[in-house]
Amino acid sequence: MKEYVIDAKDMNEKELNRAIKEKATSFDKLIIDNPDSRHNICAGLTEDVEIEINGSAGYFVGTMAHGPRIHINGNAGWFAGDNMTDGELVIEGTAGDGAGQGIYGGTVLVKGSVGSRKISSYQV
Amino acid sequence: MCGIAGVIYKDKKTHPVGEALTSMLESLQHRGPDSVGYAIYGSLDFPENYYQLNIEIKRRRGALDNLKSLLNQISPIFEEQLIESVGDSDVYKCKIALDEYSLLKPCISEIDELENVRVINGSHSFEMIKDTGKVRDIAKRFNVQSRMGTHGIGHTRFATESGVDRYHAHPYQSYIIPDITVVHNGQITNYWKIRDPLERKGHTFESFNDTECIVHYMADKLDQGYKLEEALDQAVIDLDGPFSILVGTPNGIGIAKDKLGLRPGVMVETDEIFAIASEEMALHDVTDSDKVEQIAPGETRAYTI
Numbered sequence: 001m002k003e004y005v006i007d008a009k010d011m012n013e014k015e016l017n018r019a020i021k022e023k024a025t026s027f028d029k030l031i032i033d034n035p036d037s038r039h040n041i042c043a044g045l046t047e048d049v050e051i052e053i054n055g056s057a058g059y060f061v062g063t064m065a066h067g068p069r070i071h072i073n074g075n076a077g078w079f080a081g082d083n084m085t086d087g088e089l090v091i092e093g094t095a096g097d098g099a100g101q102g103i104y105g106g107t108v109l110v111k112g113s114v115g116s117r118k119i120s121s122y123q124v
Numbered sequence: 125m126c127g128i129a130g131v132i133y134k135d136k137k138t139h140p141v142g143e144a145l146t147s148m149l150e151s152l153q154h155r156g157p158d159s160v161g162y163a164i165y166g167s168l169d170f171p172e173n174y175y176q177l178n179i180e181i182k183r184r185r186g187a188l189d190n191l192k193s194l195l196n197q198i199s200p201i202f203e204e205q206l207i208e209s210v211g212d213s214d215v216y217k218c219k220i221a222l223d224e225y226s227l228l229k230p231c232i233s234e235i236d237e238l239e240n241v242r243v244i245n246g247s248h249s250f251e252m253i254k255d256t257g258k259v260r261d262i263a264k265r266f267n268v269q270s271r272m273g274t275h276g277i278g279h280t281r282f283a284t285e286s287g288v289d290r291y292h293a294h295p296y297q298s299y300i301i302p303d304i305t306v307v308h309n310g311q312i313t314n315y316w317k318i319r320d321p322l323e324r325k326g327h328t329f330e331s332f333n334d335t336e337c338i339v340h341y342m343a344d345k346l347d348q349g350y351k352l353e354e355a356l357d358q359a360v361i362d363l364d365g366p367f368s369i370l371v372g373t374p375n376g377i378g379i380a381k382d383k384l385g386l387r388p389g390v391m392v393e394t395d396e397i398f399a400i401a402s403e404e405m406a407l408h409d410v411t412d413s414d415k416v417e418q419i420a421p422g423e424t425r426a427y428t429i
Contacts, residue, residue, distance in 0.1 A: 036405045075414065116381075
């Protein structure tokens with residue numbers, strides 16, 4: 001299995017997504033370090049690729065994704081897996097409001113709590 | 125949008141709050157490009173009845189001399205600094221003494237009568253820094269990263285109402301009680317319903333900005349003897365619209381989120397700190413903990429030292 005590590009530390013949101021899209025065509029698995037809750041990670045990604053995010057993702061992680069299997073070792077912000085049509089989004093921590101909103105296909109799994117609309121807050 | 129951030133250190137000692145808030149606000153820069161502001165508490169170690177004034181002053185011949193001659197009629201000027209800024213004005217910062225706190229607001233009003241100047245704020249226990257532009261530039265301009273404090277709140281503004289200028293940058297302050305500030309992400313839709321009763325009680329409004337309305341509302345509640353948590357709970361009941369409001373007082377910070385949870389707010393609490401921000405990335409600037417809590421709709425959280 002061919003793996004590639006993307007260190008997002010000094011990348012802005014667009015640079016990170018460009019790197020993901022480019023590397024996804026030639027590697028089986030991408031590991032993203034230092035995501036720092038950036039928004040829109042893996043937005044519109046259509047490759048059959050495994051993505052491991054080491055840290056938390058911000059708003060709209062995996063939005064409009066079709067195919068990738070995304071694993072987040074952290075939390076996600078608002079609208080995780082928004083409008084996904086195929087693939088997998090697994091969140092080890094918590095997700096904000098609107099997880100899986102407008103989803104047409106694929107799977108969103110959140111192991112912690114989802115959204116803020118509840119009586120008491122949840123801690124990982 | 126707007127980004128809000130707050131941090132308080134539980135040991136009551138001073139910490140590099142300026143640096144902490146600057147990192148948090150840089151992480152939230154994408155939420156608001158218009159202006160930036162800080163209220164850093166515990167940074168001014170002033171004797172009783174000494175105050176810091178921040179005054180916006182236009183670069184006009186004689187403006188500074190006029191200002192200083194008026195100030196000298198009110199109080200000796202103990203320290204002063206002119207900070208060069210952008211646009212057609214700079215910020216003049218000085219330290220004065222008054223006989224009692226009730227004279228601060230009239231003093232500010234008197235200075236505001238002068239041409240070419242506008243008082244940004246007057247404070248005793250905290251330092252207000254706010255200006256238009258980006259976090260990095262403002263932090264450098266005002267040397268924010270060197271500021272030590274016990275706690276503080278900050279804001280990056282995406283203006284949805286009123287002008288983009290230094291005065292309309294958050295935090296807003298009220299003089300109903302000493303040293304209360306508010307930063308805010310959202311809009312208050314029953315603005316006049318909140319403002320009218322406050323004005324009838326004699327409180328004066330300087331703008332039509334909803335955040336100014338919130339800070340007077342909170343100050344009025346604290347003045348009536350509400351605790352910070354109780355005032356925040358009452359705000360959730362009384363204020364309408366989407367909002368996350370973050371309040372700073374000389375001994376604490378607290379957040380209130382609207383009943384429908386339409387604006388974001390996350391927090392982390394450890395043995396050392398209590399921190400609040402619009403988004404998670406800002407919390408990681410002040411703690412390694414990943415125990416991020418989503419603040420629920422209508423929930424309030426506060427920490428006082």
